[in-house]
Amino acid sequence: MAANDRRSNRQLLLTSRPTGRITPGNFTLAEAPIPRLADGQALLKTLYLSIDPAMRSWMDDADGYMPRIRLGEVVRSAGIAQVAESCHPSFRSGELVYGLTGWQEFSVIDNGNESSFGKLPPDISMPVRTLTNLAGATGMAAYFGMCAIARPQPGETLVVTAAAGAVGSLAGQIGKIFGCRVTGVTSSDEKCRWLMEELGFDAAVNYKSGNWRRALEQTCPGGIDILFENAGGEASDFILTRLNSRARIVLCGLIASYHGERQARVFLAPVLMKRLRIEGFLVADYAARFDEALRRLARWTLDGRLQHRETIVDGLEQAPAALNLLFDGGNVGKLLVKTDTTADVAPVATLVEQ
């Protein structure tokens, strides 16, 4: 579909800052003209938006690892896009890129922002929605959190919080691939079943059930060697008391504290006594290894060792509601907003090895 099949570029702007949960009133749907390209630019048509917990923190009036979104600005968001037209020497029409598209239907890539986009290797053919899951921040976070930070050893016990989420569900499966015993912590019995029956987790615990502490403890009789932390809630506090010596805490997210109602923390005395390692990380720090990561994730997926699931919400205007879904525990796997109805046309194909 050519860019000028549509007369405008629909965008969601952040027009007021949320306190606590976001509401539709924090955003304004605007229609901007589709940008005309200058030399050195390419026009990107957004296919899927990746809905990630960190986006909520970008809306606060404070800078984190990325600056806050300014009022009146298009909401910052990762997404997968296709080059619709190109006057850029490195991008050809039809190519797929992953990067900060924003909550809008079209965006422009040029030398001012091209470092925030990565081209997807054309020899890895998968449905676009799967690529958005694996090649995006969530797949990369699971991969580097496990392979670069946790560095699991066979026989170790891994606990993953927010385990049915996009990152958690992949991180736990990567733990299994490396020979760990894996427990997932999640928010419903249905999600527990999915983790155990479909994804092969050894155990799963619903932290909303009455006896979750006891259940969690029983799934880890030998203590816990790795906490893959996506939550920072009450379950995490409990897990921290059950860590073995030399355990690692991969700090990937703190979804339980993004609305400011809770300040997750660790006491240092056990970190000292048990020689723990706690490490926060940003996927962008591992940019040089993206290709390695994507090829391994794709290989595991095609071999059937890595299951994935996407929850798809249709239409750009649903993006704010989708973001709230994340915090309500309403999604399983990777949450995507489909911005273009023609998006999911790429065929499933085998991975072409390098």
Place this chain on the structure above:
Amino acid sequence: MAANDRRSNRQLLLTSRPTGRITPGNFTLAEAPIPRLADGQALLKTLYLSIDPAMRSWMDDADGYMPRIRLGEVVRSAGIAQVAESCHPSFRSGELVYGLTGWQEFSVIDNGNESSFGKLPPDISMPVRTLTNLAGATGMAAYFGMCAIARPQPGETLVVTAAAGAVGSLAGQIGKIFGCRVTGVTSSDEKCRWLMEELGFDAAVNYKSGNWRRALEQTCPGGIDILFENAGGEASDFILTRLNSRARIVLCGLIASYHGERQARVFLAPVLMKRLRIEGFLVADYAARFDEALRRLARWTLDGRLQHRETIVDGLEQAPAALNLLFDGGNVGKLLVKTDTTADVAPVATLVEQ
């Protein structure tokens, strides 16, 4: 001096558990017979006891990275000792060893405990008190905390808490050797002068002075890349708010919280946002690299790049008072108890390179 020059082995036993500060009443001075050796044993004569903050935590009714000291048991302590008699195939009379001698004049090494002792290389000749400082847990903690965990880069800013202590004073100097800008945090103006004028720290801040926060901030205009943490007190809380992205917290000690009046903690949100790494460690985990560490520390010392200072307290019976000195900020550098008046006879000599 042969073992039987003395008729008994004086020992300090832990006979009641301290609450807060230790008192003389927590210990009983006992006289046991000097052990007779069986085959496979060697008799060690303690020369110096190393007085370390962690010892206080071993006296609590809780197990940490080492089990608690049992009531009625000789107080566990590292020290340097000389082999007085040997029926052990690997130890010869006259050799120096470092390890868990305990608060006693004589101890026995055999295959039940020899893994907790290390023989000092005979080709590194230094005064025994210096060896106790460098080859002991304090020198090794400074070395591995900096070289294995912090991994400093030239131009980075390092802040050391309890900087005039045995570990801190060495860690800061190692930072200088690696090209860091180094600020020490300590408890008196006199110690500040020592750190800057004698040890070459770029800055030092007395956290008991009125304007310490402002002073500390001014010494680190570009933020802080490494916190070498020995304290866990108020200054540490402030330093944690001034860390740069990808900063490392080397968790070596928490002397401000060993009496239970304070629970040092870190909030996880900044660890996530700034991609921090927090790591506790135990010197024993690096046993395979002790020889490397001792040779580098000795080389730096003989080259004049690493200054050291020992505070010597005379007599086994003074060990409890010496341990309290540590928490009162009453010592500079490494605190040792000299248990034998003939101890410091080894000559200063040059390092024989391997």
